[in-house]
Amino acid sequence: MSVRKQFAKYVSQxxxxxxxISLYILADTFFIAKAVGSKGITALNLVLPVYxxxxxxxxxxxxxSGIRFSIARSKGEEEADSYFPNALFFGTLIGIIFMxxxxxIPNKIVAFLGGxxxxxxxxxxxxxxxMTFAPCFIWNHICNAFVRNDRAPGIAMMATLFSSLFNIVxxxxxxxxxxxxxxxxxxxxxxxxxxxxxxxxxxxxxKKSQVHLKLAKPSVKKLFHxxxxxxxxxxxxxSSGVITAVFNFIILALAGNVGVAAYGVVAxxxxxxVSMFNGVAQGSQPLVSEYYGxxxxxxxxxxxxxxxxxxxxxxxxxxxxxxxxxxxxxxxFNSEEDMELASYAVTGLRLYFLGFLFAGINIVGAGxxxxxxxxxxxxxxxxxxxxxxIIACAFxxxxxxxxxxxxxxxxxxxxxxxxxxxxxxxRGVWHPVNSNGR
Numbered sequence: 138m139s140v141r142k143q144f145a146k147y148v149s150q151x152x153x154x155x156x157x158i159s160l161y162i163l164a165d166t167f168f169i170a171k172a173v174g175s176k177g178i179t180a181l182n183l184v185l186p187v188y189x190x191x192x193x194x195x196x197x198x199x200x201x202s203g204i205r206f207s208i209a210r211s212k213g214e215e216e217a218d219s220y221f222p223n224a225l226f227f228g229t230l231i232g233i234i235f236m237x238x239x240x241x242i243p244n245k246i247v248a249f250l251g252g253x254x255x256x257x258x259x260x261x262x263x264x265x266x267x268m269t270f271a272p273c274f275i276w277n278h279i280c281n282a283f284v285r286n287d288r289a290p291g292i293a294m295m296a297t298l299f300s301s302l303f304n305i306v307x308x309x310x311x312x313x314x315x316x317x318x319x320x321x322x323x324x325x326x327x328x329x330x331x332x333x334x335x336x337x338x339x340x341x342x343x344k345k346s347q348v349h350l351k352l353a354k355p356s357v358k359k360l361f362h363x364x365x366x367x368x369x370x371x372x373x374x375x376s377s378g379v380i381t382a383v384f385n386f387i388i389l390a391l392a393g394n395v396g397v398a399a400y401g402v403v404a405x406x407x408x409x410x411v412s413m414f415n416g417v418a419q420g421s422q423p424l425v426s427e428y429y430g431x432x433x434x435x436x437x438x439x440x441x442x443x444x445x446x447x448x449x450x451x452x453x454x455x456x457x458x459x460x461x462x463x464x465x466x467x468x469x470f471n472s473e474e475d476m477e478l479a480s481y482a483v484t485g486l487r488l489y490f491l492g493f494l495f496a497g498i499n500i501v502g503a504g505x506x507x508x509x510x511x512x513x514x515x516x517x518x519x520x521x522x523x524x525x526x527i528i529a530c531a532f533x534x535x536x537x538x539x540x541x542x543x544x545x546x547x548x549x550x551x552x553x554x555x556x557x558x559x560x561x562x563x564r565g566v567w568h569p570v571n572s573n574g575r
Contacts, residue, residue: 189378195278201367211430232272239268448497
């Protein structure tokens with residue numbers, strides 16, 4: 138199979154899978170808007186950073202360990218078999234910590250994230266339930282990453298799509314016929330990764346699988362080694378949570394709970410766009426890692442070129458759809474027909490989504506840098522995008538331009554990051570400083 142066909146196969150399946158993840162978050166938002174109203178959207182948006190943190194840790198351990206597994210297998214190294222059990226052990230350990238926090242202090246978590254006396258009672262049950270299932274979310278990321286790196290992207294896609302479909306169906310069933318409200322939404326979301334893990338197991342325990350679950354001594358060194366190249370996946374997931382947390386605090390001061398609800402519409406719609414670029418990045422990663430492990434730098438550069446072009450095409454299409462359908466998108470989530478919320482959200486969508494012209498290159502670029510073990514450049518690009526640039530731009534531009542400045546912070550930060558990412562790709566992939574591209 139040609140490189141182009143391999144790229145099309147892996148990326149198309151991963152994009153569909155990642156869209157599935159974002160669609161069930163959108164389904165949560167839609168059903169909560171119908172059942173609970175703007176207070177429910179505000180509560181959901183306030184706790185979204187915790188959700189992103191759990192996903193980010195799972196992605197970092199899963200993707201990073203999957204990269205190390207793929208490269209070690211390509212080189213014929215025996216230690217390739219140890220990465221999967223090591224990832225599961227530490228993923229479970231971290232998941233249990235989140236689980237106990239969710240059981241013991243969910244109200245304090247909602248309050249810490251900006252919830253007031255009106256929002257805490259709405260957000261607490263949702264937080265308690267989904268955090269109790271934290272180990273399942275992390276297992277799902279790990280299993281999916283290893284299935285994808287074991288040359289079974291179709292099964293990884295099916296696992297993601299069916300878990301998302303399960304979540305959407307159960308959202309409706311538990312929230313409306315059963316009348317469970319926010320608790321129902323949380324329970325549907327919490328159980329969906331179990332479906333994904335079970336589907337992944339159909340490959341992991343098959344004769345075709347080269348991923349072996351063997352008893353092995355846990356290794357912190359191996360975990361750290363994996364997380365070094367998984368950091369871009371971590372930042373790719375956590376950046377949404379960091380951006381949401383920072384924006385929530387700024388918007389609460391500028392526009393109160395209605396502004397946060399409007400941002401909830403923008404942020405959750407943006408997750409669909411981010412998922413598409415994450416799909417391109419994660420779909421490219423197994424191929425890049427495999428060819429990098431073989432020392433075939435020409436094919437690595439070809440895949441990078443395909444990935445960047447695909448990201449740009451997606452960006453233009455996404456922005457066009459947002460501008461054409463802004464009012465429809467806002468109306469779907471504005472069940473109470475709040476004019477103030479609609480005004481904020483319409484402006485927010487049109488300004489915020491301009492950032493995806495640059496975000497696609499950043500997400501894909503960071504993923505490729507990790508896949509070729511260019512950990513330093515991947516870390517710099519990822520940290521700049523997920524933390525430094527976005528936080529600085531949010532505070533500076535909101536001070537200068539109010540709510541419009543909040544919306545423009547994302548495009549500004551992504552543009553700054555893109556400049557660094559292009560330099561990193563030039564030095565780390567196209568013209569590496571040394572043989573390892575570091």
